[in-house]
Amino acid sequence: MPKIGVGDPSPNIPRSRLKEPSSRRGILGINIPHRKLEGISMMSSSISSTTLQSWRERSPSSYTLKIQNFSQFLKSTPTSDDKYQSGLFSSGGYKWRMIVYPKGNDKDSGNGFISMYLEIDRTSLMSTPPSEVFADLRFLVYNKKENKYFTIQDVESKPFNTLRTIWGLPQVLQLDTLKDPENGYIFEGDQCEFGVDVIVAPPPTKWEQIFFNERPSNAKFSWTVKNFFEVKEDPLSSNIFSMGGRNWVLKLYIKGETRRDGKWLSTFLFLAGSETMKEDEKIYTRAHLRVLDPFGNNDITKELLCWHNNSKSGWGRPHFMSIAELREAYLDKEGTLSVEIELEVVSTTNFYPII
Template sequence: MNRGGCGGGPGRGGRGFGGRGGGPGFGPGGPGFGGRGPRGPGFGPRGPGPWSGPRGPRPGGGGGPGSGCGSGTGGGNQGQGGMWRDERPSNKILTITSFSVIKGRGEPYESSVFEAGGYKWRLVLYVNGNQNDGGNNHISLYVRIEETESLPKGWEVNVELKLFVYNGKQRKYLIVKDGIVKRYNDAKKEWGYGKLIPLTTFLDTNEGYLEQDIASFGAEIFSGTAVQVQEKVTFISNPPNNVFTWKILHFSNLEDKFYYSDDFLVEDRYWRLGFNPKGTGDGRSQAIPIFLYAQGHKPNAVATNTWGAVNLRLKNQRSSNHAQIYSAAWYPTRSDYGVGVNTIISLAEFNDASKGYSVNDSIIFEAEMVKVSVTNIVPI
């Protein structure tokens, strides 16, 4: 159990935030899908479903207008905060523009891979808190070690980890740490803080962490030369060539399996559509589903999560009364990750010839990518 923390003496202003790192523990769940309105996205592999799973921890104490500290054993989630510095984090800076686009999302953003101390790492950011790590009403941030396959059996990497949140009002970085060595190994590849900073503080524009809808985070692992570049995530609305049309012939002859469109490129990533003509999940045999799948990145693109917001349509071939659903989610770096809906249209409505969704035994799906993210590594 991770026990409480303590308040420190006076310091250089600010608040005490942060947390001790809880480790990962990803596990599959059952199939889940994104849906209309409040039904969030589903996540998972190629086929009918999607899924994702957890991580683990809990609070220490924050200091007053100086410093605070948290301590304990096991997977806690709160560390010492309230300390500030002018210098940028030395290993990784992640800047997200148009932060309001993803405010409230539950799935994490996973950064591109970066190197520090001779190892490869990735930042994992939960903008609405990691609920499985006690991160309710907080920003959660972790550092995960990557590309460990080449390390010797029984490997262990011990690091001193510092995470950062930039405050534009003070023009300084808030440092979050707990002073405890983080032991990375096969059983524990991720450390960080479920309670990096309270959402009420972070989202309050008077506090200075979110200025002009831009948020910036950072990490230091061991010590290193000052970083000269930052990872910048930008959201592109209605990018060029953002509409893809998929016409399917001989619909009545299709089998009970998933069919996939050709890949299409929007900004830095390839995408494809997929569906099962006999239905999936709770729409099985009652409705037609449609899913958007993220594929690989184009050459030389920065391979990170990609935000994909899309209008998915079954076209009405006799009028503009199309069946349409909106879906938005972070798509991870792996390919064949699908998000969509089981029920874009009921079979009863689809089979009504007067509606115009099926003409000459053909149907037309359309994907309009209304907002995607593009990640670049740029000079500071």
């Protein structure tokens, strides 16, 4: 019988102990609102429109920069465009550098803040496909007093490519907040610690592509059944025909698909037995089924909309037309029934990689 188808949580600490960084839009596309998040402890996660701030115990997963004398570190950067570039490190199959502006990147609205960025190594980018790499970035500053890392990240993955090799945050933490030993970022004399997590999104390895072929070739099939009411076979199957790159069979259930009362002609479209479908493949068809009027232009037409999800399922119209109406007006003088199907749309799906 055919299948019928129609058509890091942490304890709170007082706000006064740690200053929450305010910020504004930078030229590197980072948009952090000025307004502080009232009523949310610095020890819990805080979300702005583009960044997520939180605290955690786990150390940076990709790279750590430990500064033994932060005061001297501040004095050293004017000789290198106010920034410090780390050594190369690997993450996700690519080479990276962490960039720290201890006085802030004033070209990116970061003056008075710690600015932190990540740069992908161009040679690594060019030698390892694909040519564009998406990565989630999480910047960290260690707080000795809490024995946790202040963490800030952009909520969106960033695309690294040959035209844009650097992404980051111009306003990670206020410099005055970091420099005040009472806040815990400067510890054991003049030490501090920065870090980064780089989570590289792997390129897609499996996908599917679906095409909808409108007005396919060989879009019409006609079938005549002589002496229709003398046919013993039920259902009655047409010859195999090709439409839209697939082989099909029409089936007529003379006593009706439900076989209950024999008052209806049922029409169904099946994939031919030679057709196989890939696992989880679906084929969409939109077609018109017709019983032709042998004496005029009063054809009976019904639309068929369906997704074939396996090669053994038929889709069609269980009550296409009544047997009484068919007998009265849709057989010619020799008792011949003429049926037609016209395919308007058929889909094909390609799965990658091709196995």
